[in-house]
Amino acid sequence: xxxxxxxxxxxxxxxxxxxxxxxxxxxxxxxxxxxxxxxxxxxxxxxxxxxxxxxxxxxxxxxxxxxxxxxxxxxxxxxxxxxxxxxxxxxxxxxxxxxxxxxxxxxxxxxxxxxxxxxxxxxxxxxxxxxxxxxxxxxxxxxxxxxxxxxxxxxxxxxxxxxxxxxxxxxxxxxxxxxxxxxxxxxxxxxxxxxxxxxxxxxxxxxxxxxxxxxxxxxxxxxxxxxxxxxxxxxxxxxxxxxxxxxxxxxxxxxxxxxxxxxxxxxxxxxxxxxxxxxxxxxxxxxxxxxxxxxxxxxxxxxxxxxxxxxxxxxxxxxxxxxxxxxxxxxxxxxxxxxxxxxxxxxxxxxxxxxxxxxxxxxxxxxxxxxxxxxxxxxxxxxxxxxxxxxxxxxxxxxxxxxxxxxxxxxxxxxxxxxxxxxxxxxxxxxxxxxxxxxxxxxxxxxxxxxxxxxxxxxxxxxxxxxxxxxxxxxxxxxxxxxxxxxxxxxxxxxxxx
Amino acid sequence: xxxxxxxxxxxxxxxxxxxxxxxxxxxxxxxxxxxxxxxxxxxxxxxxxxxxxxxxxxxxxxxxxxxxxxxxxxxxxxxxxxxxxxxxxxxxxxxxxxxxxxxxxxxxxxxxxxxxxxxxxxxxxxxxxxxxxxxxxxxxxxxxxxxxxxxxxxxxxxxxxxxxxxxxxxxxxxxxxxxxxxxxxxxxxxxxxxxxx
Numbered sequence: 023x024x025x026x027x028x029x030x031x032x033x034x035x036x037x038x039x040x041x042x043x044x045x046x047x048x049x050x051x052x053x054x055x056x057x058x059x060x061x062x063x064x065x066x067x068x069x070x071x072x073x074x075x076x077x078x079x080x081x082x083x084x085x086x087x088x089x090x091x092x093x094x095x096x097x098x099x100x101x102x103x104x105x106x107x108x109x110x111x112x113x114x115x116x117x118x119x120x121x122x123x124x125x126x127x128x129x130x131x132x133x134x135x136x137x138x139x140x141x142x143x144x145x146x147x148x149x150x151x152x153x154x155x156x157x158x159x160x161x162x163x164x165x166x167x168x169x170x171x172x173x174x175x176x177x178x179x180x181x182x183x184x185x186x187x188x189x190x191x192x193x194x195x196x197x198x199x200x201x202x203x204x205x206x207x208x209x210x211x212x213x214x215x216x217x218x219x220x221x222x223x224x225x226x227x228x229x230x231x232x233x234x235x236x237x238x239x240x241x242x243x244x245x246x247x248x249x250x251x252x253x254x255x256x257x258x259x260x261x262x263x264x265x266x267x268x269x270x271x272x273x274x275x276x277x278x279x280x281x282x283x284x285x286x287x288x289x290x291x292x293x294x295x296x297x298x299x300x301x302x303x304x305x306x307x308x309x310x311x312x313x314x315x316x317x318x319x320x321x322x323x324x325x326x327x328x329x330x331x332x333x334x335x336x337x338x339x340x341x342x343x344x345x346x347x348x349x350x351x352x353x354x355x356x357x358x359x360x361x362x363x364x365x366x367x368x369x370x371x372x373x374x375x376x377x378x379x380x381x382x383x384x385x386x387x388x389x390x391x392x393x394x395x396x397x398x399x400x401x402x403x404x405x406x407x408x409x410x411x412x413x414x415x416x417x418x419x420x421x422x423x424x425x426x427x428x429x430x431x432x433x434x435x436x437x438x439x440x441x442x443x444x445x446x447x448x449x450x451x452x453x454x455x456x457x458x459x460x461x462x463x464x465x466x467x468x469x470x471x472x473x474x475x476x477x478x479x480x481x482x483x484x485x486x487x488x489x490x491x492x493x494x495x496x497x498x499x500x501x502x503x504x505x506x507x508x509x510x511x512x513x514x515x516x517x518x519x520x
Numbered sequence: 521x522x523x524x525x526x527x528x529x530x531x532x533x534x535x536x537x538x539x540x541x542x543x544x545x546x547x548x549x550x551x552x553x554x555x556x557x558x559x560x561x562x563x564x565x566x567x568x569x570x571x572x573x574x575x576x577x578x579x580x581x582x583x584x585x586x587x588x589x590x591x592x593x594x595x596x597x598x599x600x601x602x603x604x605x606x607x608x609x610x611x612x613x614x615x616x617x618x619x620x621x622x623x624x625x626x627x628x629x630x631x632x633x634x635x636x637x638x639x640x641x642x643x644x645x646x647x648x649x650x651x652x653x654x655x656x657x658x659x660x661x662x663x664x665x666x667x668x669x670x671x672x673x674x675x676x677x678x679x680x681x682x683x684x685x686x687x688x689x690x691x692x693x694x695x696x697x698x699x700x701x702x703x704x705x706x707x708x709x710x711x712x713x714x715x716x717x
Binding site for chain 2: 319322323325326329330337338339340341342343349350352354357358359360392393394395396397398399499500501517518519520
């Protein structure tokens with residue numbers, strides 16, 4: 023038995039457990055609610071791991087401590103969590119029995135422990151109906167890797183009792199919170215005084231973060247207002263930082279954009295903590311500073327967002343494709359500078375540029391370039407005439423004149439999201455009476471239907487139910503992407519190929 | 521008697537038609553051409569130069585040569601080419617919220633290193649100010665300003681001085697490339713390389 027895991031049910035148990043574990047060894051790995059001990063070398067001091075585990079379990083069971091033991095870190099942690107779930111003080115898995123013991127246990131045991139990739143893989147497995155470790159162990163490795171990537175393979179190895187002792191990181195991401203509260207008596211009505219107070223609090227927070235070697239990537243400010251609902255503000259930092267001035271600058275921007283409606287009676291500042299990330303600077307980039315200062319980056323992005331003056335959060339970011347068959351589905355994630363960003367190369371000044379070298383025209387591409395859609399957001403309403411075969415033959419977009427469709431390609435049908443209950447129309451059976459338009463008879467004209475504003479501007483919700491039929495049509499020299507909502511009957515133009 | 525020009529673009533068109541357009545520009549702003557960053561881009565330069573070149577000052581105006589389009593594809597390829605360098609970042613100021621991330625990914629763009637600013641609701645002056653901020657930051661290898669689908673009435677109010685501010689912003693750090701996607705009718709000084717796609 024190489025690893026022992028001690029799981030505490032609550033903070034009081036964790037404190038008591040901490041004292042007991044420190045009596046055994048000073049080098050225990052500490053997680054959010056557990057201690058993990060590598061028992062190699064401790065046998066000579068304390069005896070076999072099994073005996074110590076059972077003794078500790080007996081001693082601390084009343085305090086809400088459960089013990090797990092196995093040859094791998096993650097398995098020991100799973101055993102401790104299983105002990106808590108099954109109401110047993112101690113579960114020990116001798117080498118060779120891990121796979122058989124894990125087989126009936128639920129996969130959800132790992133949900134609180136793994137990293138983001140593991141959590142995502144577990145969510146996908148739950149969607150497939152894979153509930154326990156035995157079912158996961160039986161899945162073919164290649165197929166699993168094709169769908170879930172390395173995280174899927176790591177989980178499978180864990181389920182089969184394979185892999186090294188560190189097969190799965192047992193340490194959860196070190197995320198915590200720091201909260202500062204102030205009651206203001208009398209209420210503060212002056213905006214500048216509020217900003218000065220915030221600056222002081224942020225300086226205090228920065229010192230606290232510095233002492234604990236932590237950064238913050240998000241600040242939530244809640245202002246209690248006199249005779250008015252509380253106002254909330256949020257500032258995100260990418261990359262995380264702990265510079266008080268940069269944090270204050272972002273919050274000041276948010277406050278000036280949306281001042282509190284009344285005098286402030288109290289405030290609560292909550293910081294989400296992240297561990298510092300080590301960065302290896304480039305050895306040969308001493309001439310120029312390659313990485314923008316984090317506070318400058320955060321402030322710069324905040325100034326851009328303030329310029330955009332959008333109330334949505336976030337207003338700018340990185341588009342990220344989501345794992346969905348829904349056409350056009352994406353999310354807008356916070357923009358992250360690369361950890362070692364390189365500045366763009368500096369062009370020589372104009373006076374030193376020699377005559378440009380002759381550049382041969384590039385060879386024509388052998389493969390046609392992929393089509394690029396220029397999206398219409400919100401989609402343009404469209405009227406479409408169909409031929410008897412149900413194919414579009416003429417289209418009018420945005421209330422414009424009719425155009426004959428010279429070429430068409432389609433339909434491509436896609437549907438999804440019906441397995442969720444997020445959409446009220448998800449219930450089986452016919453759609454609600456108000457939603458559908460008149461059925462399209464061949465040769466008829468589809469009535470225009472106004473789509474909801476900014477339907478897919480930032481993120482197409484993959485949980486939303488959709489049932490679409492897409493057509494690519496050529497009108498004159500333009501190529502359009504048309505979409506019919508088969509649940510509602512309306513046609514829209516999603517974009518133009520450009 | 522023909523109507524007198526009332527707006528600056530009309531005046532510039534009139535001067536250009538009479539062959540006086542060059543007098544508005546200083547000689548030092550004549551573009552110097554260097555190899556393009558986008559070898560797959562095969563533009564026809566409006567000033568008659570060879571293809572596959574970009575202006576030394578790093579400002580290129582891409583406009584549609586016909587109704588067939590291709591401007592967005594060209595800009596995506598240029599941005600993808602700029603992002604081919606490791607740890608390079610690009611910014612896309614989207615004046616019409618027209619960027620399709622799926623198409624961008626298909627075109628080879630590293631989405632994780634793209635800062636997208638959807639700004640369909642922002643006035644033109646804000647778009648220009650955002651672009652200048654991005655250029656002044658000097659951290660972006662490529663900046664794209666997309667006003668292709670903006671109403672022409674709004675674009676006619678594009679101040680000519682804005683072009684020179686953008687050029688100065690590029691010249692100050694000489695680190696970024698700026699690609700402006702605009703309709704063909706948008707007037708621009710000759711210091712800006714105009715590429716019909």
